[in-house]
Amino acid sequence: MKRLKIMIKSYKDLIKMAYKDEKMYFFWVMLNFICYGVYGYSIIQVPRIVLEMLESNTVNFELLIIVFTIIFISDLGISLCKIKYTPVGYRIRYGLMLKYNEKNLSIPLDQYEDPKILDNLWNITRPITSVNGVQFFYLHCAEFSGNFAIILISIGVLLKLNIILAIFIFIWIIIYTFLNVLNSEKIGKIKDDGGSIYRKHFYFKNISMDISFAKEMRVFRLKNWFKIKMNTLLDDMEKFSKLTYKFSAKIMILDNIYQFIRDSIMYITLIILYFDNKINLAQFSMYSVLVMQLNNALSLGVNNIKTIVNEYEKYTKMFDYFRIENEDNKGLEFKCDNDWEIKFDNVSFHYLGSDKNIYENLNFTIKKGKKIAVIGLNGVGKTTLIKLLMRLYKPTDGKILFNGVDIQSFKLSEYYNLFAPVFQEINLFAYSVKENLVFDQEYDDKIAYDALIQVGLKDKISLDQLDKSMTKIIDEDGLLLSGGESQKFAMARAICSNRQVLILDEPTSALDAIAEYDFYHKINNDYKDKTILFISHRLASTSFCDEIILVDDKCIKEHGTHDQLMKLEGKYFELYRVQSKYYQKEES
């Protein structure tokens, strides 16, 4: 019962969607139904008419012309409908792909990163990644209307001939369809169980083609290992294939036996009726054409139904994802006064789908214009901290206050305007250089280029290259940057955004000593008015900072200037000593 409910809900969503964007679809489906009905009825009349004419030795041209015209026109109608309804599912599917991506970019980050969603993106997109989803749903619904019309007409004609036979066929069809749907569900389940084999295969296939794995594959001579892995997978695949096809072969064999029984019963009935003189030879041939037509429509129709109900749950997952609300942009107007502070007030946080706290009762304040370093061991949650600050995550407990007002209450897009982040993983898009810096903002070329000069990319990119495409994905002559250069470029992007707070997550991890030194001096000297928060493992950088925050054990363990923390002789002192000892002169 619950399954039926899910099924109906999914189909309601699908039909609603077509009603919204493709109203004509329903018209073409209806017309298809009518045309098939007319066609199916008239085509079986032809052998009867012809034989009757032969028997009576008179040719009724008028009747022939009428019948043939009807057949020809209804046939054209069928084809026309097909031309019209086939691309509907295609268009809706492609529209959904775009909508899906829009959703990816618009829902709150914590929900997007929820493992329940992120690990399941594959499942969510299943109805749109292959034709055998949304697209086939609309196609097969439309096709079914035609086959259904033929089945109805056939039963109708049989009803006139022999009620018992008609009722028999009717009941047969219902049982037959039901059995088929059940079986196709079973096959779907078997296939689901084997899904992991294909996932593994996909993984191995990709690492052999992925250049970032190529060095390991070669240097560690992994060819043989790869071959063994691949062959095991292929064997598993064959075993699994055998299992599915064994089952579907069984169904096919049963299907043939069913058809044999059905045909025998129908032909025998016809023969008996013929010898009882209930029908003549002409009618007999009409009914035997009808039997063939019915058989054909039945197998096509059942196939349509199988496709339509095929894994209907997958639609639910997709629509549920679409129903997640976007980052809302309501709330108070965000005004950034001359003087401000952001205060973490007893903030606790854990990820969605996990109950392990990353932070417990976190308290600290960021004041305008300060340069703050966030220090801590790998995996302690430094990046999470800046994500909380930027409202990419919501605290599970406690509040973050901007001048005393909860940051959650501001208009999100205006609050975002406060921050210019450079994250650890740098994303350069296959757009032009300028678009990568400012996206589609109106922006003066010179000022944009100035940012590139500031970060030290002057030699790499010239002013007239602002329109050049980046990466080689779309343009073979595109601009390719190394790791260090990418880091600099991301910094330029942050500068261009001209926002008050720079947030830098390990900004110098790929920079050489000189570039690193320049970087910190620039930060110290050129961005006096900016508030800067950065995460770094290089404790040398902290000497530029007004404040140092040491994160450990779910909260801030130490907070103060470099000198204060050194005097404390705590964790910071220890870290600093470990790293600096190699630079001390006396030790050599």
Add this chain to the structure above:
Amino acid sequence: MKKQLSVLFFVLKKTHRLAPSYIILQCIQTVLETSLIFAFIYLPAFIIEILTSDMQVEIIKKQVIIFLFIILVVRLFISIINKRISIISEVLQFKMIAEVNEQLLDVSYDKLESPKFMDQLANAVEPIDNLGANTNLFLALPKIIQHFITIVGVISIVYTYSIWVVVIVFMMSFALFLFNKARINEEINNAKSNFDQHKTYWYYLRMMKDPSIAKDVRLYKAQPFLLKKAKEYYQSVIDSGTLLYKNRDLRALAGRSFSVLVLIFMYSYLLINPNNVTMEASYLILLVNACTTLFIAINMIQTELLTANQSLVYLAQYLKFNEMVTLSKDDGTIKCDPEITSIEFKDVTFAYPDTQKNILENFNLLIDSKQRVSIVGENGCGKSTIIKLIAKLYIPCSGCILINGIDLNLYDYDSYLKQVSIIFQDFKIFDISIKENITFENNDDLKLMNALQESDFDKELVKFNNGVDTFTGKAFDDNGVMLSKGQEQKLAIARSIYKNGSLMILDEPTASLDPMAEELVYQHFNQLTKDKLSIIISHRLSSCRMSDVIVLIEDGKVKQLGSHQQLMNAKNSYANMFNLQASNYLQTQE
């Protein structure tokens, strides 16, 4: 045509090798299916004939059932053979791809970086993987044979009645052929002219799906821009797709309408011809049936030939790729000594393929005896390039690299690489078990324990439920663990220790590690490089304190070379760099 045949021959040969029974099963299947077609031509005529004969009802019933039963038996055979064919064909496709994957591992590294080669690879794999070219070919080939037999058989039936009927059916088929050809040409031109646009569109779509862009996109409010960019190409993609469907349906429309016309023509012809008045009803039905089947067969054989041809065009790329791969092997024969004691760069000049700028120019460097060597220099000075050259991932444009005094190119690559352990800057951890990540195919528990201890990874191991059998990543096991950067680094080190090469290379081993983890790597460094020739690259000059020799590279040449103390005393580039980095630490000590 000749080219198509050679591709066909190649694919058949390959198929026969990968799945020996496949082709013979297809042949049997074809014969059975063709016999079914003829059974259905005869069935209505047969029933009417026995009805109009003087046979008894019971016998007639019996005969009809026997006829139906024979059809059933043939169909059962088809089901069984079909099962075998489906299994084989499903796995066959994967086998073909797997073979390409394995071949790829022999392809030289620089080829993988060339867009041209990767395009060729995509062109070879895509048709088999996603377009089903191979599957389609093997669906089309038996159908072509089947239709061909049908055409010949039906003509021999109809021929006895009237040759003109055959001629007219053929003429109608030809008209249909001309119509279809125009449609197909339109499709091909359309696909060609929009190829670049579509490539861009799919790239944009894939990009938007990538979770790693999520943060940037939100903070910099790039959503509208990203969508706008994709939408620029959306309409063109939709239009092409719609055109494709429209064309296909138009072809179907033409096919349907023409077959109705054939039906109309046949009935009219039979009725108008006065001779037919005396004709048996069953014969008339047979003729109509036969002619409709004939028309459908002629029509279908065209489509199948087109499909086969299209598949062969795609698979030609697969053949081309195979030829490319078999050509690309070059390997020496000298077995490498069990110990690497010297590396020498002699006048090496190197630029990356398809680029102008020389990364190394007349580069000379000799490292002998088992020293610890640090290579330092600014971003982009060619440090990592040197490592790629030593690993023979690239070959110098001129000059040579001597290992133990012998040109690297003369070595048997396998035996040489056995002696080399490298941890690359962007090393990769596979989504397999921890144990396998370290040992790969040759598992030795004792060595494994040792590697785990020395890399300090055993401390991490206790956090996982399944110990060394825990999976990393989620591709293979939903309970797989996601390792932190620091843990991954330790795992990579364990892998290197396990391999135990006599040449040890570390490229930026501590870039993303916190000070404690960095210190740990340094502490292990001595152990790791004991009795070995070792090279370490790092931006953190602290690592140089442990090295015997430091090599400073600038402008593609060795600028300075010597011990830390020597270079500090020289008060040159190295000393400047070191002091610069140290100043931040020393400042506050004063």
